[in-house]
Amino acid sequence: MTCFEDFAVGDRMRHFRGSTIHEVEGQLLAKLVMNSAQGHFNEDIMSRTPFGQRIVFGLITASTVIGLATQDTAEDAIAELGLDRIRFRSPVVHGDTVYAATEVLETAPAPDRHDAGVVRFKHWGFKPDGTVVFEGERTVLLKRRNPPDQEIA
């Protein structure tokens, strides 16, 4: 179980699993979320560009990297609060495999509940050769394992 107390600023981890992004992760999810940009699903058009092939919708890469990090950072999270500084450092194409790594940037009490805390993570997504494809910050509301006694108002 992942709890607020499990994280300290500066903690780093590399996550166990990677994921190869193929048709069902790339073009299927781009279409599922109504992304109409055919660069994600028209191989003919993209074969005539410098990319040479379809590129994966960046937010699907982001979602996959955050997914790869989820069991270790938010398996029992109460809620995802937000994301920030999302950057796509190099393109991902169908067939690429991505891995995820994480650093804890900040921990803080939850402003409105004593049984939870807020952790801000930085995530990186990278290919097997180390090329960074994604980086971004993510803020999650996590349960406390040992909630302090009800705070005195």
Added chain:
Amino acid sequence: MFGSSESAYQSEGTRDDATSVDPASFPLVERGNQYEDFAEGDSFAHHWGRTLTEGDATLFAALTLAYNPLYFNAEHARAEGHPDLVVHPLLALCTVVGLSVEDLSEAGGPFLGIDGVTFHRPVYPGDTLTASSVVVDRRESEKRPGDGIVTWRTEGRNQRGEVVVDLHRTNLVRKREATA
């Protein structure tokens, strides 16, 4: 097979065959906006809206390995105080951005970044999201003279008009003069 007079694709009584029409001569229905179409303060109510179903939610969570059972175990989600499965916030974000693509970024130019994403409230299966955007900044690209850089604030609302997610997105956007 396509050129055969016995082709099953040729219906009786017509003279059409696979080469009697030249689709390339038909006018193209263009989609998307370019740099010149964006001025600071311009707003866009994006097309369609999208009802997120339980199937969408489960498929997205499974394919992105989102291993928090709130997103794929309804009993667990109910035990945690939700009425149903929770739609993964990243699916809500991807859908809101997806709905904005034709108006904002389809004409070309990669993502530069997304900042300040806030997930305001949960989305549940059956909720219908709509998206709208405002141009908050537009400037020339110093590195790429054929492109401009545009930043939009985009928000997604549910069927009750409540904001579920908002964000700032910045893209390179092709200039019309560069593609003419």
